[in-house]
Amino acid sequence: MAVNVHQLVGRFIAVDNEQTIQSTKDPQKTFKRRQLYMNCSRYDGLTGKQIDENFPLLEFGGKALEQLNQLVASGVKKDDLVEVSFVVDGIKYTKDGKTQVMTKIRPIGIIPYVIPYQQQPQQAQAPAPAPAPAPAAPAVNQPKDDGLPF
Numbered sequence: 001m002a003v004n005v006h007q008l009v010g011r012f013i014a015v016d017n018e019q020t021i022q023s024t025k026d027p028q029k030t031f032k033r034r035q036l037y038m039n040c041s042r043y044d045g046l047t048g049k050q051i052d053e054n055f056p057l058l059e060f061g062g063k064a065l066e067q068l069n070q071l072v073a074s075g076v077k078k079d080d081l082v083e084v085s086f087v088v089d090g091i092k093y094t095k096d097g098k099t100q101v102m103t104k105i106r107p108i109g110i111i112p113y114v115i116p117y118q119q120q121p122q123q124a125q126a127p128a129p130a131p132a133p134a135p136a137a138p139a140v141n142q143p144k145d146d147g148l149p150f
Contacts, residue, residue: 008056008084009113010040012076015068033061034068036110038082056105058084064107071110081113 014037023029040054060068076082089104 003087005085005087005108008038008040008086009081010038010054010056010084011078012080012082013037013039013055013078015072018065018069031061032065033059034065035059036068036084036107038084058086058105058107060107060110064109067110068107071112076112081115083111083113085109 016035016037018032018034020030020032023031036058038056038058040056042051042054043049044051071082084107086105086107089106091102091104093100093102
């Protein structure tokens, strides 16, 4: 089965310090994580007014954590646009005899977001100069009017 990768674009707000977590299954193993807080709120394109609030907190680990650390080291700052690639994981578990599902968004990458090319409006230009008048045609010898109809 193919994995569906999704993208989320938003403004970088803050990132916490890297944490080392001990595995609950194997006390000898640890893993690192870091959380990113971003603003993915939607705004009306005409008025600029905020339509809804959306401030996800995403937890990065593994190779995605390496990319996040590189982005932070490169100088990303508050309100810079970033694009996070992620997959949605659903984990089934049983608690008190009831089967439940926990859904988790797992980031798999992060890059600076580049706004797609938009055609720039043409700037007003001075009108083109009028073409120079064509040179006068040389005079053609026309017969004198001799009163004949032809």
